[in-house]
Amino acid sequence: MRDEIRQVSLSPLSRRGFLTTLGAAGAAAGFPAIARGQAREVKVGYILPVTGPLAFEAQLALNGIVLAVEEINAAGGIKALGGAKLALLPGDTQNKVELGKSEAQRLIDQGVVALIGPFSSLVAFSVRQDTEKARTPFLLLAAVADNLTEGGLRYTFRMQPNGKAMATLTVNNMFEIAKAANVPIKRVAMMHEDGNFGTTMGNHVEAFAKTVGYELVQRVPYSLRSPDFTSELAKIKAARPDLLVISGYYGDSKLIAETSAKLRIGVHALVGLANAAYSNPRFIGENRELTEHLFDGNYWHNPQSARAKAVFEAYQKRFSSPMANHGVQGYQVTFVLKDALERAASTDRDKVRDAIAKTNLTDHILTQDAIRFDDTGENVNASPALLQVQNGRPTVVGPARFAESKPVFPVPKWKG
């Protein structure tokens, strides 16, 4: 399955950066071949960790972008620019700050109208300075650190929920579910990886406690590399929490879930917070019993939207795997750019930037109201979905108006 993804998606070809596989891939998928030089082209750049440790996740995001670009071009490109097609220019950061910076610069020099990326918040911190100086719109993808939009930057935009929105809205969604089930949640424990991502989430869950009215009885940061979490989880179990929230990456989240089950950790539910594993189709596929009824607050497509369902199916058909969170982001952020380009009717970066700032997009596939940006570039209505694995499939169970099924709560297996 994974090899198919590699074949049909765009592979960054040469240093010249121009992708001819867009046409080939389009032909392979049955879309009309794209004739080069027919209409103007609008260059869009992406910088993602396409090779290296995050390659798998980055590929998912890239798939989403590719799907969007193909759809846009097949439907006639950017109409306000005379049918100009989008041309995708690749950049590989290998998840390294210096490479991210130089790749971004290279793409800016090549005249991209906007930059999408870079996945890692660390890379984003450095790149956003350069995009600001070059007055190139920078559409953040996956980077969750809150202060990325701080500092009066005008060219950085974030469509997905930032750390604060992710954490607080997920907690809210869980509390809604608990209230509906008449199960009070007074004690919450959190375990998170000790890097930027996990610590951001941990800080918010801790800060939010007073507002919502729970006690954070244990907050346990852990090192990703650790081969064993039994002691940490025993510590958490001893604090008798009602809920265990976990922000982690794949391997560690898996180990935590397994150990929690064996220890009979005693919570009502295990809740992932932007967790890399708990709504990951692969993880679920390989661990059916363990993952059933796991919750995860994450970006997702809106199951109530006909368009989202169509896109989901198109993705499945094109890439032979379900569209998960990163794919949704990649797809939607490309359409945000397309919408801005239509309104700007220009490839002038400043005009595009202004158009993005005025975005008010309701035709989208996310679990939120209209996409609008505030003056710092954050999506004001950003809202993660609350998912629960039901029958081996991540199912949207919150917020209520997007839900496609009722949640199972409490989840008895954690008590053994």
Next chain:
Amino acid sequence: MGEKALAGLAVAALVAAPPFLPKYPLEILISVLFFAYLGLAWNILGGYAGQFSFGHAAFFGIGAYTSTLLFLRAGLSPWLGMLAGGVLAAGFGLFEGYLSFRYGLRGPYFSLVTLAFAEMLRVVAVNLKVVGASIGLVIPTSAAAPALFVFAHKLPYYYVILALTAGALLLTRVLARTRLGYALVAVRENEDAAEAAGVNALGAKLSAMALSAFLTALGGTFYAQYFAYIDPTITFGPGISIQGLLPAIVGGAGTVLGPLLGAFVLTPVSELTRALLRGRAGADIMLYGLVLMLVISFLPQGLIGWLRTRRMRAG
């Protein structure tokens, strides 16, 4: 004679060409000089004194965090904070060095201890909220302020790192001809014999450690101001330790120009392998590891050593 002209031309190019370069090659050049500089700093302890540190990230991180915290919390200009960071790093280097050398740690044991110290600092930084923990520290660079080491364009940063590199080169050259320099070489070749001959090995090694630490810390501040963001993994992690010493090894440890040459060779090599092997995750680093093994095996004195041998053979 032709060699001097070539060198002169290279220097002239490095000074005069950059204003005409597009941003991307300039970016690469800054990167090359940055690692050349770190290599030069490491070289004083590793190449000249022969004490192979695997934990120079400790000094790098101290430099980066000191200047950044002083800047963010006390408004002190990073130009001054840089010096403060250097002094603190030198102090830590003396502490680390004294413990290690006093207890007779040599060779691989010394390397392991330096690695351990860097890792300890990293773990502490990750868990210390007051330095930002894993959230890291953002350096405000949106408003240009040269007095505060913040520039609007890349070019001034280039000249800063060029100046630092030139300074380090000069320092190494001068050092090599002082008593301390000779003492270091003597200690490196045979510490016991050097001691017997009256060299204060401990003093020499500690001096080298302090100097190397000071210089490395300045590099940390440069990184913070240029990349605008630091966190424990970037600054105290093993990555920067390894990347800092590789140019010296490949170019020739214990020589003046070695780290510079090494950086100029390594960066294009890694860029080229990345360009050639795009789309295959890790193939470039695989090649990198192979190159490293080959260089160690066949050019143990580094490129400079190899060039010298060739020249000697040519007569």
Next chain:
Amino acid sequence: MNGGLLLQALVSGLLLGGVYGLVASGLTLIFGVLRIINFAHGAVMMLGMYASYWLWVGIGLDPYASVLLTAPAFFVLGVAIERLVIEPNRDAAEHNQLLLTLGLALFLENLALVLWQGDFRTLRVPYANASFVIGEALVEVSRLVAAGGAVAIAFALYGMLRYTDLGKAIRALSEEREGAMLVGIDVRRIRGVAFGIGSACVAAAGALITPFFYIAPDVGESFNIMAFVVVVLGGMGNFLGALVGGLIVGLAESLGAAFLPGSLKQLVVFVIFVLVLLFRPEGLFGRPRG
């Protein structure tokens, strides 16, 4: 002080320590005979894990049984690595030898990345979830088996060292290199064999870990530094020392996780490491250098 928590920390610590001792056993042999810090040790273990994984996926061979195949195969691989990479640089400066193994580690890790991509794989044996409790403390059977494997390998190596001719040759070479050569011991062969045995041990360690730990190209890194600490703690070349050292490190880490705030458990291990390096570099069981 929560008694249940303490008990769990102790139990987990011993089990974890067994795993560390297991990984370190091969390394201490290599350390003792070849005197090099083998940075590629974790990478070889990772390859051993992949070998067991592919055997499981391909022919359904249980990972514990796969040791019978992978150990000999990795013995050969180890000898080959020693001959091709290490031996030619035998007289190189120590730090160059360090860098050599570092380059090898980078090469092997990224070879795995190229061949099998970076996504995590799991070896799901039917008994993966087997566990029981001692009081309130959870004991996972797969980890217990790994710890048991550590003990078995440690004793096997010790027995080899004490009672076989090969073992005597190894001991001679470790303690007195010139003397060993004078007596006619084929130093080159012994070095190759030692690296081979070390690699076989760590591949076996990898196999024993697969039932409870994920498989990915960077998996070795989690264990590499711990293995160094254990080897230094236990004494270079001392197999029982590696076992005891592993237990100490495992306990320190586990108790640190239970009772220290944040992720400071890592600090405990490094502090121990530095203290040992400074005050007793020959390790707890090594002989002080003259």
